[in-house]
Amino acid sequence: DQQVKQNSPSLSVQEGRISILNCDYTNSMFDYFLWYKKYPAEGPTFLISISSIKDKNEDGRFTVFLNKSAKHLSLHIVPSQPGDSAVYFCAALQGGSEKLVFGKGTKLTVNP
């Protein structure tokens, strides 16, 4: 049973527009969430994270929103750039554990 779900395998947006990547989780014990970006044949690169005590965290063009009651988080990229094209993984941590639980990823394509 997948505890972290990214239901959209792919997303395509125009350069300059907003990209919204969604992630749902089922384990209410998760209390820290991370987004990673991955290019083919490379390891994931950390993007941004959020603690369950917050509902928003912003870093430059990237903003992560957390809705604990809905067990839902989203990553907003504004404005989107062609270099943002990659696979984005949502990951979650349970308090006291270092084990990341990953979603299946969403492939983002930003068209020039």
Added chain:
Amino acid sequence: GAVVSQHPSRVICKSGTSVKIECRSLDFQATTMFWYRQFPKQSLMLMATSNEGSKATYEQGVEKDKFLINHASLTLSTLTVTSAHPEDSSFYICSAGDSRSWTYEQYFGPGTRLTVT
């Protein structure tokens, strides 16, 4: 940010042979490292947690005698795929957390593409 390296980046081996993959934290010490496996269009699946100076902790369904993990120092963990078979062909990635950091970020290596023929 912290840097994690992996070697080799790509390896092709014959069925029945063993392959060793190295994971190094270059500018920080990592008491714990993690080994993942990724199949095409799938998520990263945690295989095992590598603890410096002690035995690795394997996830359910991962054969510990087939995937040998050694965490010899605070900067080096190795994964050995023993008696490799074509079904072991995959992308293997390691990660480590920087114990100096107050966040829970894990830093990933660039991955190793293993092809067993």
